Amino acid sequence: MNGLALMTRLRKHTTITGILFFSICAVLVLSHYITMSSAWTQDEIIVPVGDIPIIDGIQDAAWNKANVTKSGEIDIINLKAMINSSYLFILVEIQATNHDDDEYIKLLLSNSSDFEDEDFIDAKLIQTRNFSKADNRSYIITDQVYYEGEYISDNQTNFVGAANISAGNKYSYYEFSIPFASVNNDTLNDTSIVLGNTFALKVEFGIHKEDQSPTSVERTEELLITLEKKEGGGNGDIEEFPLNLKILSYVMFSITGVAFIVIAVITFQSRSKI
Numbered sequence: 001m002n003g004l005a006l007m008t009r010l011r012k013h014t015t016i017t018g019i020l021f022f023s024i025c026a027v028l029v030l031s032h033y034i035t036m037s038s039a040w041t042q043d044e045i046i047v048p049v050g051d052i053p054i055i056d057g058i059q060d061a062a063w064n065k066a067n068v069t070k071s072g073e074i075d076i077i078n079l080k081a082m083i084n085s086s087y088l089f090i091l092v093e094i095q096a097t098n099h100d101d102d103e104y105i106k107l108l109l110s111n112s113s114d115f116e117d118e119d120f121i122d123a124k125l126i127q128t129r130n131f132s133k134a135d136n137r138s139y140i141i142t143d144q145v146y147y148e149g150e151y152i153s154d155n156q157t158n159f160v161g162a163a164n165i166s167a168g169n170k171y172s173y174y175e176f177s178i179p180f181a182s183v184n185n186d187t188l189n190d191t192s193i194v195l196g197n198t199f200a201l202k203v204e205f206g207i208h209k210e211d212q213s214p215t216s217v218e219r220t221e222e223l224l225i226t227l228e229k230k231e232g233g234g235n236g237d238i239e240e241f242p243l244n245l246k247i248l249s250y251v252m253f254s255i256t257g258v259a260f261i262v263i264a265v266i267t268f269q270s271r272s273k274i
């Protein structure tokens with residue numbers, strides 16, 4: 001083999017190695033980006049008219065009429081939402097490997113579709129105690145308001161909530177009944193909930209033992225919920241989820257990336273044969 005042939009072969013190997021290295025890096029970066037960004041499987045949902053659930057921390061049949069979305073990587077958070085004429089009902093299911101006796105769920109509610117920190121003026125907290133012990137399991141509920149960078153208790157709690165654990169699967173359930181503005185229009189401390197409007201919402205999941213600071217706090221990305229408003233009422237058939245543009249953009253980006261890599265390899269191989 002002469003020097004020119006050796007140089008050509010070395011250049012070919014270097015280029016193939018470079019393309020492979022670039023491809024692996026691109027896949028790793030892309031997969032990491034998808035993991036970090038895929039907060040909700042549906043990050044915009046229409047909240048349909050459903051049934052009235054019993055607020056007891058148990059997932060009853062009424063929730064079959066709710067729309068649902070999922071978040072989380074290790075601790076899975078399933079969120080179901082539906083309305084009747086006066087209340088927004090939200091069920092949060094936590095599929096955690098190990099539940100803590102002092103775990104809590106806090107719903108953070110924006111007064112609109114805006115989702116800067118200061119837009120989430122309202123928080124509904126369900127704090128559990130002795131949660132793994134069926135005999136003395138309990139919970140407390142607190143309405144909160146965002147004030148100077150933190151959530152403090154409202155003067156009045158304007159929602160009903162309950163928490164429990166399913167005996168069958170050990171998941172924990174947090175059930176909320178939140179009144180519309182027509183029932184409670186406390187625009188200083190609470191989100192003013194109106195049919196047809198879109199609200200941003202986040203779910204905070206953590207552990208808060210008495211007289212200690214919260215630990216293991218996980219907060220989802222924002223979820224946009226639009227309260228269904230049907231002309232003339234009706235029983236509110238569940239609507240299809242809107243197209244998730246974020247996930248669609250990931251798929252299109254991935255396909256374009258793979259196509260680019262294939263074209264680059266074919267082009268190089270064609271040149272090397274000339």
Ligand SMILES: [Ca+2]
Nearest residue numbers: 054056058060
């Ligand atoms: Ca229930």
Ligand SMILES: [Ca+2]
Nearest residue numbers: 122144189190
């Ligand atoms: Ca509040």
